[in-house]
Amino acid sequence: MKSSKIVGLGIYEPENVVTNDDLSKLVNTSDEWIQERSGIKQRRYADINEKGERNYIMGARASQEALDMAGMTPEDIDLIVYATLSPDYVFPGSGVLLQRELGFRNVAAIDVRAQCSGFVYGLSIADQYIKTGMYKNVLVVGAEIHSTGLDFSDHGRHVTVLFGDGAGAAVLTATEEQGKGILSTHMHSEGEFAEKLAVIDPSASEDPKYNAEMFEPGGSAWPVMDGQFVFKNAVVRFQEVIWEALKTNNLSPEDIDLLVPHQANMRITQFIQKKMGFPNEKVVNTITKYGNTTAASIPMALYNAYKEGRVKEGDLLCLAAFGSGFTWASALIRW
Ligand code: ACO
Numbered sequence: 567m568k569s570s571k572i573v574g575l576g577i578y579e580p581e582n583v584v585t586n587d588d589l590s591k592l593v594n595t596s597d598e599w600i601q602e603r604s605g606i607k608q609r610r611y612a613d614i615n616e617k618g619e620r621n622y623i624m625g626a627r628a629s630q631e632a633l634d635m636a637g638m639t640p641e642d643i644d645l646i647v648y649a650t651l652s653p654d655y656v657f658p659g660s661g662v663l664l665q666r667e668l669g670f671r672n673v674a675a676i677d678v679r680a681q682c683s684g685f686v687y688g689l690s691i692a693d694q695y696i697k698t699g700m701y702k703n704v705l706v707v708g709a710e711i712h713s714t715g716l717d718f719s720d721h722g723r724h725v726t727v728l729f730g731d732g733a734g735a736a737v738l739t740a741t742e743e744q745g746k747g748i749l750s751t752h753m754h755s756e757g758e759f760a761e762k763l764a765v766i767d768p769s770a771s772e773d774p775k776y777n778a779e780m781f782e783p784g785g786s787a788w789p790v791m792d793g794q795f796v797f798k799n800a801v802v803r804f805q806e807v808i809w810e811a812l813k814t815n816n817l818s819p820e821d822i823d824l825l826v827p828h829q830a831n832m833r834i835t836q837f838i839q840k841k842m843g844f845p846n847e848k849v850v851n852t853i854t855k856y857g858n859t860t861a862a863s864i865p866m867a868l869y870n871a872y873k874e875g876r877v878k879e880g881d882l883l884c885l886a887a888f889g890s891g892f893t894w895a896s897a898l899i900r901w
Pocket residue numbers: 594595596599600603604682723724725727728763792793794796797800829830831833834858860888889890
């Protein structure tokens with residue numbers, strides 16, 4: 567049976583770098599508080615008006631780089647999978663905007679709404695279509711613009727300081743090589759805690775409690791998060807889904823050459839490292855420079871590791887994510 571492997575990677579980093587000190591001019595916070603709680607030193611904010619850094623434009627720039635690395639053109643792609651929680655429009659999804667922007671054929675464009683797990687969900691979707699032989703080349707994108715939807719008042723500052731903007735993309739292709747490429751993917755959800763990290767449209771919320779907590783007078787909706795609850799769930803689910811990937815393939819944590827976790831928060835990653843015994847040199851950390859870019863965080867982290875020469879032929883990579891929903895997912899890849 568065919569399997570799928572990543573042959574192209576690309577990212578787009580918005581030009582505007584916002585350090586913690588810059589942010590503390592907009593929000594009542596400090597560099598010390600942010601670094602101690604999250605490890606974040608800076609993030610990037612897209613500039614839509616001056617630089618046109620829209621979600622799908624950033625996705626297109628990342629995709630173009632991934633296509634170039636793969637030696638492909640849009641003509642070669644059989645399916646677009648676009649993961650984002652901050653789409654350009656309520657509808658249609660950003661996948662079709664990307665199709666138009668880069669001039670892909672009239673192939674299917676699937677938008678994935680799985681928040682921080684979106685890119686790994688996207689890889690899993692791509693992998694299934696490639697394995698069945700239905701498609702040969704699939705583009706998976708993760709892109710986010712958080713900066714236009716954050717609460718800069720004291721009420722939301724524990725959420726606001728964590729998030730940044732950016733995009734990442736990967737091109738997957740079919741391979742006959744045995745034991746290479748994506749070995750397995752694993753996806754989960756638990757809607758029980760949907761409101762623990764969410765943006766809820768005032769008109770769609772059934773619970774007056776959430777209306778009172780979440781909305782400014784006039785009805786603007788901002789992300790709300792029960793930070794400690796999210797932390798406790800994240801550290802459990804991350805470990806579970808990494809173990810699931812390992813057990814499925816009869817492997818152990820020592821077999822992993824590189825862990826590419828969703829860049830949620832440095833403290834969450836460090837907790838998992840400690841529990842599962844991953845040394846720093848086997849773990850990718852980009853949260854210090856990008857903050858949390860949800861669906862874009864894993865492809866941006868993977869790209870950085872690849873460019874730094876940390877991903878070598880034959881290496882075993884584990885991608886793992888947890889996020890709003892809750893959703894969580896992993897992918898084990900033999901590079
Ligand atoms: N700057 C300065 N002070 C702040 C800020 C801020 N940005 N935000 C909150 N505070 C203050 C609060 O007002 C509070 O003050 P008080 O003690 O005088 O009342 C104090 O800091 C502690 O506030 P908490 O909200 O309880 O902060 P906590 O210690 O829980 O840290 C944090 C918040 C960092 C979000 C933590 O809960 C956490 O790491 N949670 C994990 C969630 C996460 O990482 N989410 C990422 C997105 S989800 C994902 O990607 C998986």
